[in-house]
Amino acid sequence: MLKHTFKYATESSRDFVYRTIQESIVEFYLRPNERISEVAISEELNLSRTPIREALILLESESLIEVRPKVGTYVTKIETDSVKTVVFMRKVIEAEIIRLACEQFSEEDFAAVSQILNAQKTLLSLHDEFDSLFSLDNSFHQAIYKAVGKEETWFKLQKLSSPFNRARKLDIMLGNAIEKRIDEHEELLEIIKNKEIEKIDDFVKKHLNNVDDLLERLHENFSEYFI
Template sequence: MRIERNSAWELDPAVPITPQITRILRERIIQNDLKPGDRISESELARAYDVSRQPIREAFIKLADQGLVEVRPQRGTIITKIGYAAVLDARFLREAIEADIAKILAADPDRHVIAELRDQLARQASLDRRDPGAFIRLDELFHRTLAEAAGKGGAWKQIEGLKSQMDRVRYLALGEFGIETLVRQHRAIVDQIELGDVAGSNKAVRHHLREVLKDLPQIVEANRSSFQLPDGDMPLPVNAPIQGGN
């Protein structure tokens, strides 16, 4: 089994191993380094990372809960296809939760939080466009910062496990959906929060999360073998009018 040279995928012996292995494998799946249909082996990964098989086994269980792998007894562990229905469910949940998070922040804007978010926007804008993985990590930080600032860090942790399939699509989409556009949408969210515009912040988040997947049918068509489609058919467009702006 190949292990790509990536400093973000190296183990820190001073930190618990299982969460690191889980994160590394999750990132490799999301970034399509491990592709749908690939087989992964406890023993090979244990040798590659120089750890026992126990943390690998525990990581497989967590990844299976997220729908990223299928553990087949006596047959091995397989990277799953991207579940189309799971992508839509994740977007729905993120929109419902994060729109309310933005409303909480806009109701009482905190200048320290705004300053931190502006700093993150600057870092997002300065990234090398050839490194989409770096943008996704900053994107995660941005949305987590919003949740924690609203006192909803626990809700964000719940979302993280549910949105893995959406994250796989987001990584494929970065080639079609420019980082500049995503940064601009992030900036619009921060602008509305800073203005104290509750309805505007709600709408900005909903627009952002729907636009991220607006090209989903085209992405599916370009990567058809990577998706599990409803009844094997090409799905209808996913977007609906923005609602819940108040």
């Protein structure tokens, strides 16, 4: 089953199909090793098979799906090494993004990002809000990139981040470390507000250095999803 989403006015049919399937894979509407059917997607989205085929080619190039000759098309498993690679990239990039935020953030920027953080806190009291928590977690970081004029960097990074995002979504589904993430987001806003540049490197290490613990938890609970 695909994630239900709306087509943006500016989106082509191919881009809409790509985004729908990509989000469905990352958010586990489509699970690793699940078969992908062009016919089923065509019927569900009420689209011809041409944009679906084009979208699947893009998804295969990003290693989110694989074509098994004479067998079919399947959602790939999550590569452990790819998760670690993405975390390494994010540590390098996000340290610089936070430095820019310390230099450039306006009161309006701070208020906008704080609003997202407050929404995360509200969702903590609700049940079965994994999709919303995951979405707001991404929105929080994207808003910081956007505020410092680096939203295009965020979009390009997301193209490479599917392995890590899939792992993060699984961890949220387990209910692990959600409060810790929100506490760290609050700490990050304090660093930006007070322009505490000297704290950035230690914060980034703390926020992203738990990848080995994350992968160990996930392998214990979802070993069939990883290679």
